[in-house]
Amino acid sequence: MFSIDKLAYISQLRKVNPTEKFIFAIFTMFICIALNNTIVSITVLLLMSAITVFKGEIPFGTYIKLMSLPLAFLIVGIITIAINMVHSSDNLIFGFSILNIRLGCTTESLETATRLFFKSLASVSCLYFLTLSTPVFEVLSVLKKLRVPKLFIELMGLIYRFIFVLLDTVNMIYISQNSRLGYSTLKLSYNSLAKLISSLFISSYKRSQDIYTAMESRCYDGDINLLEESYPSSSKRILLIIITEITLVLIAYGEYVVQLRL
Template identity: 25%
Template sequence: MLAIDAAAYRSPWRRVHPAAKGVFFGGLLVCALALPTWPAAPLVAVVALAAAFGPARVSPRAFARAAWVPLLFIFTGSLALLVTVGGPHGAVAFDPAGPAQAAEVTGRAAAAVCCQLLFAFTTPLADLLPRLTRIGLPSALVEVVALIYRMLFVTLDSARRIQTGQAGRLGYVDRRAWIRSVGSLGAALFVRSYDRAQRMQRGLECRGYTGELTVLIDDLNLRPAAVAAAAAPPLLVAAATLGYTFLGAGP
């Protein structure tokens, strides 16, 4: 099981209805994307991280492991905004407006990544997917996502077993052996995944598959008070940002 999924199943917020968590983290995400970057992005990040490391009890170490790759991608991508390409000879030059643009993009994207990751750290996908059909998503699309999600763990386990066998046979002893072993690993995974998908399809047909997978969903009460409490922090962030913006623009 992936670290994010394991943390989501252990989270004390698992018993909170996904809609309430969607209002909370989704509202913060909208604030990060729609409101002025400063101070919206820092406020969103602070509120989300305070809720995650506080009542949600998300492990800071696990969050750092999951966040460093997308945050590094955001940072390296924003560096391109520091330069401009133009002029008579197509020269690359420093853009005076680049640092402000890079800071704005980095702030918005980093705050948005925090919201999405923390929603994933507190909400197992198995609790979320069956409820998506209730808000109008096609059941076929939800079922395809669920099947891919479940087969992902089987594929990762198969890759781990194959890699262990290759390593035991000195399959990664040098560069040439490493390239050959990685190619063999990819080919074996493709064949096994295709065969497993075919067997799954035949199994569903033999069990009278009618176009919809019926699964048992935990009964979680969605209370209006919980939704109101979840909506309060995004509204406060929006009010604080707009107030700061209007006061700063005043005489």
């Protein structure tokens, strides 16, 4: 089982109603994206991280490692936004020329990059809150209750299952190659990697067919039925969700009023 799935099962938020967790995470993420406010984004990031780590009791080091995964993509993205072509020195923080092209970082571009950085991290923290507290098949059950098309839900479930088939196949082939010194030199590594990729498709396809045959032997008719647990709904949690969303909107509105007065 993948480590994120393990964390979802051991989370102290595991028994909380998945519909409430789903609505809280998705609504908070949408509000964060729509408001496009740095203070709101930082608030969401801290709030979701605190709930996931302290309330869900997810190890802090593990959470930091997971949050650092998208940083490489974010850093590349914000650099390209912060540094772009400039035509004047107004509000220019620093600049340089490459092949007669003037590049630089202005106050506006830096603010935009900072806003995007925190908004992206806050959105990731919302998704991690849901992922690290709710097993994926409970998320699929919530989508089913929300009348999401059945085909979409079944595709998500099957793709999720086959990800593990793919990872297991890669692991077995790699161990077999490595035990025969297939990665002892750079040349052998490239050769082994090419063979791994070519055989991966064939092996994965065969295993997927075997899994499908096993599902049909268990009367699979195109509908994946799961045993769903019954979780009690809490009016207190629903009230807290509403208060949180309203507070985020009020924070953004308050900052907007302050900027108008300045």
